[in-house]
Amino acid sequence: MIKDEVSDTRRNEVNLLYNVISETNIALKGHATQSSDYQGTPVGPPENAIDGNRNSHYYNSLSCTHTNWQSSPWWSLDLLQSYLISSVIVTGRGDCCASRLEGAEIHVGNSAANNGINNPLCATITGIKSAYPRTFQCNGMEGRYITIAIPARTEFLTLCEVEVFGVPAIKNDIPGKYVWYDFQLY
């Protein structure tokens, strides 16, 4: 789309729609999996990180995930279609053990290979000392899969909520260009 072909009214309409869509937590519509389910009680299934509840008390909220103590645990979200990801908000565990997330990596991409761990890196989670929600900017990285993985360590992985923001990756006729971002540039 060339600038001169788009009216100001149409651009304003699209930008308004973009703003509404980009403020919606798209993680809620996805499907989550994880490397293992904790064998204790409560279990901590992967969908607990996308139930819309940030409550970070593992035992009281029943709203956090929990893997077994294992080598390189991971949690992965399939958004069911590709998005341009602007940001990911991660809420860790608050009743204890927040530092278990130290060094976890957030990957974004379209490959399901290796549970999404091979996809490009958006951010590394460091300095976690509490469950306070942390925002990581992915700056429009394209991806259907969001994977949070702790590399090269034997650990439990617990996530109390993962929120994802972005817009559908709808491509223009112009190679490498996207409908939404092209409008935003004008």
Ligand SMILES: [Ca+2]
């Ligand atoms: Ca939750």
